[in-house]
Each structure stands twice: as structure tokens, then as C-alpha cells.
Amino acid sequence: MSAVRLGQIVEALGGELQGGSPGTEIRRLAPLETAGGDALSFLSNPRYQSQLAASQAACVIVGPALRDAALARGACIVAPDPYVYFARVTQLWKRLQGLGATVGIHPSAVVHEEAQVHPTASIGPLCVVERGAVIGAHTRLASRVTVGERCRLGERCIVHPGVVIGADGFGFAHEGGQWVKIEQLGAVRIGHDVEIGANTCIDRGALEDTVIEDGVKLDNLIQIAHNVHIGRHTAMAGCSAVAGSTKIGAHCTIAGAASIVGHLELADNVHISTNTVVTHSISRPGQYTGVFPMDDxxxxxxxxxxxxxxxxxxxxxxxxxxxxxxx
Amino acid sequence: MSAVRLGQIVEALGGELQGGSPGTEIRRLAPLETAGGDALSFLSNPRYQSQLAASQAACVIVGPALRDAALARGACIVAPDPYVYFARVTQLWKRLQGLGATVGIHPSAVVHEEAQVHPTASIGPLCVVERGAVIGAHTRLASRVTVGERCRLGERCIVHPGVVIGADGFGFAHEGGQWVKIEQLGAVRIGHDVEIGANTCIDRGALEDTVIEDGVKLDNLIQIAHNVHIGRHTAMAGCSAVAGSTKIGAHCTIAGAASIVGHLELADNVHISTNTVVTHSISRPGQYTGVFPMDDxxxxxxxxxxxxxxxxxxxxxxxxxxxxxxx
Amino acid sequence: MSAVRLGQIVEALGGELQGGSPGTEIRRLAPLETAGGDALSFLSNPRYQSQLAASQAACVIVGPALRDAALARGACIVAPDPYVYFARVTQLWKRLQGLGATVGIHPSAVVHEEAQVHPTASIGPLCVVERGAVIGAHTRLASRVTVGERCRLGERCIVHPGVVIGADGFGFAHEGGQWVKIEQLGAVRIGHDVEIGANTCIDRGALEDTVIEDGVKLDNLIQIAHNVHIGRHTAMAGCSAVAGSTKIGAHCTIAGAASIVGHLELADNVHISTNTVVTHSISRPGQYTGVFPMDDxxxxxxxxxxxxxxxxxxxxxxxxxxxxxxx
Incomplete structure (x- = not known):
């Protein structure tokens, strides 16, 4: 890692550097507890304020309320929301260190000649982009991602390895004890700024499209069934699942391993706790839970x-x- | 999409076209609610009969009991089971539109020279077919599928992206606080007309084979452990899991995220509800459930x-x- | 399969061959019940002793306590722990039959020039090994595995198809109703003798590394979030999940589909039952459960x-x- 000076950081991201020198070199970002004298750290949760005084960090990002406490210790960057500021520092850091940078289509990827890939998009090794798929500007498929026929991703999306977009939804008619396949003729339509975690699956719709709106964040190993619609800026944690035709509102959070059964509607700002099974529609914002308490x-x-x-x-x-x- | 005439459909699939012309051109298949004047729709669940009169569809597939109600609105195709008929229409549609068509072995796939792939099978991009594997007639591996050593798939199977067939089962002996690997020497044997959803895993048996019988349908992200046996025409929804050596009967349904522990036996026609944990064998057909009810x-x-x-x-x-x- | 003589087995693995000839040829390993006259079998659980007398096996591996019962039937190999002995036989068998043998880097794998792969490691077809990744001696990536930037695997690890090591952890700051990405700057550090099941995901740490210690065994479709630490010789069964920053001790077992929420600490020798949700730290060894009982x-x-x-x-x-x- 090459060093980044504190001055570079505040120049790029704003915030006030106090009690320290712009020339100070930062070689790591680290939590308060383990930060050494070459590290930039942050304190966003007041609960951890006790760790501030003891921290060896070269500089700590804090909110205005903690400015004095931080200055008593040493250098700090004061920003309105220190956690958001820290997030921006990680982005700057990654850029400056040249981490994860890939551009264009890796030669091992299999991209159909009738797919449309924006010239600023990046298609990693061993990805498959099928006929009629569309990949928007600055969108990045990491490696070993499949984007199926006619599926579309917007701009600035990040798709992690192993993701499958546009496999067939699970649809069958029942005839004489056997299953008759319902071909899945819809596709998947993904908005801008969507992130999709490793090995997550988003099935194509039966007749119409499965839709993931702008700003949605999906963690790893998530199952999104056919005809699901997820509203903008909703976040779903690992191993959660949404069954067919369910509509989830905007700004919801679905915690890890939660399940939402099919054909439901969840309002905006609904928050589902870990491992909870949602078996009916929810029309009011709030936190909903259903977990068997663990015991010996x-x-x-x-x-x-x-x-x-x-x-x-x-x-x-x-x-x-x-x-x-x-x- | 090119148009398909109503006459072509009844010629291919049977059913009676009434109150409409065989020359009418269909450009979409759509649900009753959103169908426009160029769409063919269907009504199978009488609960939705109220949507029939208002639908703009060019033609609606109905059962005999709804023939008069449908004719009052306009053109219809009468078929004994309108949902099965609709399923067949989606299959015809896909064929006529040339969707999803691939044939043979994609040049990017890695197929071992001692694997046997039927000439009518199709092996999609970036699949791996290992030594001694057998892929039957008309079976299709979508993309990025692994079929391990000596594993066999029957005819007309569909395997979606990311599926892993024949990874080692999870078997260890315990010795002095450490795990000693039990090499998994069995394989996986899959029947005809089996469909396997994206990123699902079916492990090879320890000594004998893991078996999936004819007509089984598995959704995405399912875990089938070593030595499991799944009876014909059983269907399992997304994120469900079966632990080692369990035997599931024929014509069962396992709903999403349900778990079945190891070394059990489930009779034919057993139906497991979503997120239910099956901890003992089930000898009688029926519906079984165990879900903590969600609340605020x-x-x-x-x-x-x-x-x-x-x-x-x-x-x-x-x-x-x-x-x-x-x- | 070529035959292996009983004499070869005891020469390689120890144990006493009694009541039989070293020249007897073994062509299969099989459970007591289905073993034929060409098979070697074993009896480790005294519960199944009733199957011993009736077994057709050419030879049975037993512990000292069952020597006489076994000899009354025919040939046996007596070993202190017959299950561990059997595990070693499966390893010998695999080696002698030349199963699963691959060496070196498959030409279809995409290995970054700045990755370090030990010459005895094996990188299977269509794997991706990114910049700065390190793969230790005798470690084997099966096929379609991704090892991300700067992630490290120790020696003698086995990584099954579809595994993703080092995708971004799920970290975002919240600003004005939208999510701001926290770039994940840590990596994944995996010890020696770790086995990782198909399609399992281990995310990179946010600032520091996600750590999997020596001898850990992970089954299929497991989610390990960022900054998790798993102690040595802990085993986790299929579809289990660990949320961010949780620390699991050594010698724990986590049963299938169990979930452990974030920021917890589990002591050594903690055993979590299937589908149990761990919502608080556990400081005492023992078995912990929380499952809704299934009923009709x-x-x-x-x-x-x-x-x-x-x-x-x-x-x-x-x-x-x-x-x-x-x-």
C-alpha cells in the first residue's frame, strides 16, 4: 500500500482537519482498537467513545459533537456524518491504491454478439452475457456471473462472483401427477446503483419481468423468485429469500435468512428481522419478527x-x- | 417477437377456439389484468373470474365451466385444464420465437474426453463435465454448470447456471479433536425430465449414489446432501435443504427454505410447508408445518x-x- | 475399479487382519447391509451390531470390543477406532483408483500473473485466482472457484465448485435514504486443511481480514460474512450462515441452516442445532437449540x-x- 496524506483526503472529500498536519501519511484504515500510528480511524457510534482516548490512530474521523473529545487525543477530521465520511474514504482509498480495477471485457468472458455492453462497463473473467442482455455504463460484473437472455442492468451496478440473473423462474402446471413446465418468457430488469452479492439468484419473470429498482443492495446467496418487484434502496442481507410475485416496497430492510412467501405486498419502510418468515402482506411501516428463541x-x-x-x-x-x- | 396466429396454437395444442378468428395475431402472452389487444391470456383459478370481463386480451384460455362467461367477453380457447394448456402455449411460444435455443457443446465448456454427452444434449458456455459423466439426450446444461466425475443425467433434463452436481458429500470421522476426511466414492444419478435451479448443489454419495428420480423439480439454491434419494415428480422450492441419507417419497412438495434433517424417510405425497424443519420421519401423506408466526x-x-x-x-x-x- | 487386496490395506493403514487372507480382493467399499462378497465394510456404531452377522461383506472393520462377534461371521480388520480407519480406507481407495486426480493449473483457469500458486497446488477448470492471491501447497480448487484479490489459502485445502472467496462484505453507510458503499479493503485468510463446500461464500473483511483457522470444515451454500473469525476444527453444515464480525470458537459444530447473527462471540466447543438462530453470545460449551417443532x-x-x-x-x-x- 502506498501512503495517502491527510491533506489529500480532506481536499477530495471535505471535512475539517483539526489538531493535525495535512502532510501526515496514512497507510491503513483501521478500527479504533487496532489502529496504529499510521492509520486513519473513525468513531460514529457514541457507544464506543470510551475507545477514543486510548486509540493509537494517527487521526480519527468524528462528528461535531465529539470534536473536543477527539482533539484532546490528537488529530481528527470533523464531518457531519462520520460513518458516511468514512465510507467515502474507503472509496477514495480503493481508487488511490488501484484495488479491484478492471476495465472492458475480459477475454475469457462469453458475451453474445447481440448483447449490448456499455464501453465503460467491465465484464470480468468467465462471465456469460447472453443474447439481448444489456449492461449499463460503469456496471461491473466481477467474475463467473451469468446474465441471461434479454436481462438488463442499469448504470454503476456491482455484481459479485457466481451471481445468476435470469435463470428460469420455478413454474409448473400439474397434470396427472407430473409437472408441465411453464416456460419463463419474461426477463429481469435491474435499475442503477444496484449491488448483488456472491451466488445470489434473480429469476426471470414468467410473462412479465422481475424488477429490482434503483439503489437496491442484495447480499450473498439470496433467492429472488420470478415476478418479484423490489423497491428502490431496499437492502436484503445474506440467505434471505423472496418467493414469486411478491412486491417489496422502497427503503425496506430484510435481515439475514428471512423468507417472504409469494404473492404478498410489503409497504415502504418495512423492516423484517433475521430468520423471520413473512406469511402475509404488511401495509404499515415497522419492525416485524418471528424467531424461535434459542435456549440450551x-x-x-x-x-x-x-x-x-x-x-x-x-x-x-x-x-x-x-x-x-x-x- | 414475431406474431403467432390463434389457429396455429389450436392446431398444435388442441382445444376449441370459440368466438374468435384463427387468423388473429398474438404478439404476447400476458396475465388477464395487463393483457392488451395483442395478447393471449388464461383464467385457471375461478377466484379471478371477476377479472375476466374487464380484460382487454385478444383471447382467453378457459375451462369448460367458464365457456359462456368467456364468450360473453370475446374470443376464447376452451381446454379441459386451462393452466396446463397455458403451460403448453408457453412451450410452443418459446419454440416459435427461437428463445433460449442452443445446441451442442459450447466451445468454452470443458468436457472431459472420457465423458459421454449425447449428440442432442446441449452444454452451455463455461460448463465443466468431468471424467465418466454421462449427459442424456436433449438434456441441457445452461451455463457455468459442473457435473462431477461419474455423475449421470437422464434425458430432457434442464440444469440452470451455477449448479454443482457431484461435489463431495460432507463426511468426516473425528479423531483427537480433528476431522478425518471420508472420501466420497459414490456419484449422483439423476433420472429423466429433472429440472435443477440456479446454484443448487447435489452432493455425491459416500459409498453409494445420491439419487434423483424422474420428473423431480428443484428450484434455486437447494442443498441435497450425500446419499439422499428423492422420489419421482417431487418438487422442492428455493433454499430448501435435505441432509444426508434422507429418503423422500414420490409426489411430495417441499416449500421454500424448508429443511429436512438426515437419515429420515418421508412417505409419498407428503407436503412440507415453507421454513418448516422436519426432524422425524413421516409415514402418512399430508401437510406438515412448523413456523414461528411473525408479529410486530x-x-x-x-x-x-x-x-x-x-x-x-x-x-x-x-x-x-x-x-x-x-x- | 481395479481390485485392492486386504493385505495392501493393512500394510498401508495398520490394524489387524483376522479370520481372513491378505490375498482377498476387494472391489468395493460398502455399508454392511448392501455389501457383497467383493466388499469391505465397517461397523462403528454398536447400534447396528445386529447387521453384522447377516452381512455378506468379504471383510468388516471393527473395534476391539466386537472382535469375537466379527470373527464368528468371517474376516475382519480390528482397529482402535473403526470409523477413523474406514475414513483412511476411503482415502487410500481414492488414491489407488486414481479418482479425482488433477495436478497443476488447468488451461481454462484464469490466474492473475501476480497470484502465487504453489507448484503442488491444483487449480481446476474455469477457476479465477485474482491478483495477490496465495494458494498453498497441495491445496486443490475443484472447478469454477473464485479466489479474490489478496486472499490466502493454506496447505492441503479442498475447495469445491462454485465457491467464492473474497467477494465484498455487505457494508453500507446510510445517507438521505440511500446506501453509500463502504469499500471492503480487507481480505480472507484461510488456514491449513480447510475444506469448503460447493457454492459457499466467504466475504472479505471491511478493514481487516475474515479468518478461517486450520482444520475448519464448511459444507455447501454457507454464508460467511465480513470480519468473521472461525476457530480451528470447527465444522459447519450446509446452508448455515454467520453474520458480520462474529467470532466462533474452536471445535464447535454448527448444524444445517443454523444462523448466527453479527457481532457475537461463541466459546470453544459450542454446538448449535439445526435451524437454530443464535441471537446472543455464548460463553459456555454445550448444545443450544431453537426450532419450532413440526406438526401436522x-x-x-x-x-x-x-x-x-x-x-x-x-x-x-x-x-x-x-x-x-x-x-
Whole structure:
């Protein structure tokens, strides 16, 4: 890693450098706890303020409220939102270090002659881009990504290795005990600034398109079934899944391994907790949860056994109440 | 898309065209609600009958019971099972439009010289077919599929991108706190007319083969562990998983994200609900479920906390009952 | 398969061959039940002792306690731990049969010129090894594996098809309703003797590295998020997931489809049951569980409905108890 001077950072990103010199060289970005004298760090969550004084960091990014506490320790960059500022520093850092840079179409990629790839897009090694697919400006397919027939990605998207966009949705009619395939004639339409994690799958629609709107962020190993529609700036964590024809609003968060069954509608600003199964539509913003609480195995066994008699227990309570009233 | 005439459709697939002309040109297949005057649509679920009258579709596929209602609106095709008929229309449509057509072995695929690929099979870009693998007639590996050593696929299978057939099963002996690998010497044997969704994994058996029978349909991101046996025409939805040595019967359905633990046996016609964990064998057909109901987060917290004391609550009810009897 | 003589096996692996001839030819390894006269089998779990007498196997591997029972049937190999011995036989078998053998870098793999691949490592077809990645001695990438920039694998690792090591962790700052990417500047560091199942994903760290210690075994379709640390000889079964910055101890087992949320710490020797969601740190060894018990659908519906009123039921019990005390 080559060094970056503090002055370069504030020049590029704004913020006020205080109690330190623009010439100070930064060689690492690091958490407060492990930052050494060559590192730039940040403090965004006031809960960790106790770590500030002890940190060895060359400089710490803080919000205005912590300016004095930070200055008491040494150099700091003051920014309105230190976490967002830190995010921008990581982007600058990556650019300056030349990490991850690839351009154009890798010679090992298989791009159909009737696909349209923007000249500023980058198609990594061993990707497959099928006939009629469209890849927008500055969009990057990492490696081993498949973009199926007629699927479209907007601008500035990032698609991680192993992603499959536009495999057939899971659709069958049932006839005499056998399954008859419903060919999936729709495609996948992905907006701008979408990021898609490794080995995630987004199926093509049956008749119309599966749609992922602008700014959506999908983590790894996610399943998006056919005809799903995900609203802009919604984020879904790893191993979550959305079944067919469900519509998720904008600005939602779906935590890891949560499942949303098919043909539902979720309003904007709905937040689903980890491992929760959404079995009905949600029309009001809020946090929704359904997780069996973990326990040590022996206690779980007792409670789980009782759970299978829960309805009967309720009847017994009712009977006791009746008796009491009766008496 | 080039147009297809209604007459072509009934010629190819049967059904009675009524109240319309065989020369009418169809340019899209579409749901009732969004179908325009160039579209063929269908009505299979009587629940949606109210959408029929208002639909702009050029023609609607219906069952005999809805013939009159459909004719009152305009052209229709009457077929015994309109959903199956519609499925066949999508297949015809795909063929006529030349969608998804590939043949033979793509030059970027890596096919071992000792693999056997039927001349009518199609091996898409960047697939790997290892030594001794067998790919049957008309079977299609989409792109980036791996078929491991000695694994066999029957005829007319469809394997979507990223699928891994024949990776090692997860088998270890335990010795002095470390794991000793059990080499997985079996293979995977897949029947005819099997479809396998994107990024699904089917592991090879430890000593004998993992078996997927004819007509099984697997969605995306499914895990099939070593020595599993799945009976014919069973369908499994996305993100479901079957642990080692479990045997699933024929004509079962396993909903999304359901898990079946190892060394179990499920009878024919067993239906497992979404996200359900099957922890014991099932000998009787039926629908089985085990899902924590979702709630808003505050209510869930209260109920989940109480759940951890459920067994004690039962004891308290028992005590109350005793007291009452005693009194 | 070419035959292997019993004498070759005990020469290579130790153990005492009793009641049989070293010249006996073995053509298969098989379970007791299906073993024929050309097969070597084993009995490790005393529960299956009843299968011993009836087995047709040419020879059975047993522990010292079962020597006499085994000899009454015919040839046996006596070893201190018959399951570990059997594991070693599978390894010998694979070697002698020349299964799975590949060496060097397959010509279809894309290996960056600044990656370091040990000459004894093997990089299978259509793998991608990016700049600065390091692949240790005797490590084997099966096919279609991606190892990202600066990620390191130790010696004797096995990485199955479709694995993605070093995709970006899922990190974003939130600004004005949109997500700002936090570039993931760390890498992935994997120890010796690690095995990674098909389509599993291990993300790179945000600032520091994601770490997988020696001897860890990961099954298929597992998600390991950024900055996770997994202690040596821990094993995780298929479809399990670990969210960001969680630290798992050594010698743990995480069963299939279990989820561990972020920023937790699990002690050594913690065992998590299938489908359990770990929502808080665990400081004591033991078995932990949280699974909704499966039931037939009708009973589940009643119990699940009551579960949503569980807290109120508790209040009603309390009221009954008060009344009783009051009386």
C-alpha cells in the first residue's frame, strides 16, 4: 500500500482537519482498537467513545459533537456524518491504491454478439452475457456471473462472483401427477446503483419481468423468485429469500435468512428481522419478527414439547377461569 | 417477437377456439389484468373470474365451466385444464420465437474426453463435465454448470447456471479433536425430465449414489446432501435443504427454505410447508408445518420471552387445577 | 475399479487382519447391509451390531470390543477406532483408483500473473485466482472457484465448485435514504486443511481480514460474512450462515441452516442445532437449540395462533393464581 496524506483526503472529500498536519501519511484504515500510528480511524457510534482516548490512530474521523473529545487525543477530521465520511474514504482509498480495477471485457468472458455492453462497463473473467442482455455504463460484473437472455442492468451496478440473473423462474402446471413446465418468457430488469452479492439468484419473470429498482443492495446467496418487484434502496442481507410475485416496497430492510412467501405486498419502510418468515402482506411501516428463541438444548426440549400442546393449555386456562367465575 | 396466429396454437395444442378468428395475431402472452389487444391470456383459478370481463386480451384460455362467461367477453380457447394448456402455449411460444435455443457443446465448456454427452444434449458456455459423466439426450446444461466425475443425467433434463452436481458429500470421522476426511466414492444419478435451479448443489454419495428420480423439480439454491434419494415428480422450492441419507417419497412438495434433517424417510405425497424443519420421519401423506408466526417486533418480544418459560407455565396450570380439584 | 487386496490395506493403514487372507480382493467399499462378497465394510456404531452377522461383506472393520462377534461371521480388520480407519480406507481407495486426480493449473483457469500458486497446488477448470492471491501447497480448487484479490489459502485445502472467496462484505453507510458503499479493503485468510463446500461464500473483511483457522470444515451454500473469525476444527453444515464480525470458537459444530447473527462471540466447543438462530453470545460449551417443532398443519395452526397470545395467557394464569391466593 502506498501512503495517502491527510491533506489529500480532506481536499477530495471535505471535512475539517483539526489538531493535525495535512502532510501526515496514512497507510491503513483501521478500527479504533487496532489502529496504529499510521492509520486513519473513525468513531460514529457514541457507544464506543470510551475507545477514543486510548486509540493509537494517527487521526480519527468524528462528528461535531465529539470534536473536543477527539482533539484532546490528537488529530481528527470533523464531518457531519462520520460513518458516511468514512465510507467515502474507503472509496477514495480503493481508487488511490488501484484495488479491484478492471476495465472492458475480459477475454475469457462469453458475451453474445447481440448483447449490448456499455464501453465503460467491465465484464470480468468467465462471465456469460447472453443474447439481448444489456449492461449499463460503469456496471461491473466481477467474475463467473451469468446474465441471461434479454436481462438488463442499469448504470454503476456491482455484481459479485457466481451471481445468476435470469435463470428460469420455478413454474409448473400439474397434470396427472407430473409437472408441465411453464416456460419463463419474461426477463429481469435491474435499475442503477444496484449491488448483488456472491451466488445470489434473480429469476426471470414468467410473462412479465422481475424488477429490482434503483439503489437496491442484495447480499450473498439470496433467492429472488420470478415476478418479484423490489423497491428502490431496499437492502436484503445474506440467505434471505423472496418467493414469486411478491412486491417489496422502497427503503425496506430484510435481515439475514428471512423468507417472504409469494404473492404478498410489503409497504415502504418495512423492516423484517433475521430468520423471520413473512406469511402475509404488511401495509404499515415497522419492525416485524418471528424467531424461535434459542435456549440450551434441555430447556428447549421441554418448552418445545409443551408448545405442541399450547392450544390445549389455553383451553385448560379457560376452564379454570370458568370454574372460578362459576364458583 | 414475431406474431403467432390463434389457429396455429389450436392446431398444435388442441382445444376449441370459440368466438374468435384463427387468423388473429398474438404478439404476447400476458396475465388477464395487463393483457392488451395483442395478447393471449388464461383464467385457471375461478377466484379471478371477476377479472375476466374487464380484460382487454385478444383471447382467453378457459375451462369448460367458464365457456359462456368467456364468450360473453370475446374470443376464447376452451381446454379441459386451462393452466396446463397455458403451460403448453408457453412451450410452443418459446419454440416459435427461437428463445433460449442452443445446441451442442459450447466451445468454452470443458468436457472431459472420457465423458459421454449425447449428440442432442446441449452444454452451455463455461460448463465443466468431468471424467465418466454421462449427459442424456436433449438434456441441457445452461451455463457455468459442473457435473462431477461419474455423475449421470437422464434425458430432457434442464440444469440452470451455477449448479454443482457431484461435489463431495460432507463426511468426516473425528479423531483427537480433528476431522478425518471420508472420501466420497459414490456419484449422483439423476433420472429423466429433472429440472435443477440456479446454484443448487447435489452432493455425491459416500459409498453409494445420491439419487434423483424422474420428473423431480428443484428450484434455486437447494442443498441435497450425500446419499439422499428423492422420489419421482417431487418438487422442492428455493433454499430448501435435505441432509444426508434422507429418503423422500414420490409426489411430495417441499416449500421454500424448508429443511429436512438426515437419515429420515418421508412417505409419498407428503407436503412440507415453507421454513418448516422436519426432524422425524413421516409415514402418512399430508401437510406438515412448523413456523414461528411473525408479529410486530414488540409483541413478538413479549411472546418469545414467555415461550422460554412455557414448560413452567404448564406446571403452574397443573398446580391450579390440582388446587381446584383439591378444594 | 481395479481390485485392492486386504493385505495392501493393512500394510498401508495398520490394524489387524483376522479370520481372513491378505490375498482377498476387494472391489468395493460398502455399508454392511448392501455389501457383497467383493466388499469391505465397517461397523462403528454398536447400534447396528445386529447387521453384522447377516452381512455378506468379504471383510468388516471393527473395534476391539466386537472382535469375537466379527470373527464368528468371517474376516475382519480390528482397529482402535473403526470409523477413523474406514475414513483412511476411503482415502487410500481414492488414491489407488486414481479418482479425482488433477495436478497443476488447468488451461481454462484464469490466474492473475501476480497470484502465487504453489507448484503442488491444483487449480481446476474455469477457476479465477485474482491478483495477490496465495494458494498453498497441495491445496486443490475443484472447478469454477473464485479466489479474490489478496486472499490466502493454506496447505492441503479442498475447495469445491462454485465457491467464492473474497467477494465484498455487505457494508453500507446510510445517507438521505440511500446506501453509500463502504469499500471492503480487507481480505480472507484461510488456514491449513480447510475444506469448503460447493457454492459457499466467504466475504472479505471491511478493514481487516475474515479468518478461517486450520482444520475448519464448511459444507455447501454457507454464508460467511465480513470480519468473521472461525476457530480451528470447527465444522459447519450446509446452508448455515454467520453474520458480520462474529467470532466462533474452536471445535464447535454448527448444524444445517443454523444462523448466527453479527457481532457475537461463541466459546470453544459450542454446538448449535439445526435451524437454530443464535441471537446472543455464548460463553459456555454445550448444545443450544431453537426450532419450532413440526406438526401436522391443522394442529400447528391452532398452536401457532395461540402462541401469538402467549404473553396474555401468562397474565391470565397470574390472575388465576392471585385469585386463588386471595381466596
Amino acid at each position: 438444548n434441555a430447556r428447549w426440549e421441554k418448552n418445545a414439547a409443551t408448545l405442541r400442546q399450547l392450544h390445549r393449555l389455553r383451553e385448560r386456562i379457560k376452564a379454570l377461569e370458568q370454574t372460578h367465575k362459576g364458583g | 417486533n414488540a409483541r413478538w418480544e413479549k411472546n418469545a420471552a414467555t415461550l422460554r418459560q412455557l414448560h413452567r407455565l404448564r406446571e403452574r396450570i397443573k398446580a391450579l387445577e390440582q388446587t381446584h380439584k383439591g378444594g | 398443519n391443522a394442529r400447528w395452526e391452532k398452536n401457532a395462533a395461540t402462541l401469538r397470545q402467549l404473553h396474555r395467557l401468562r397474565e391470565r394464569i397470574k390472575a388465576l393464581e392471585q385469585t386463588h391466593k386471595g381466596g
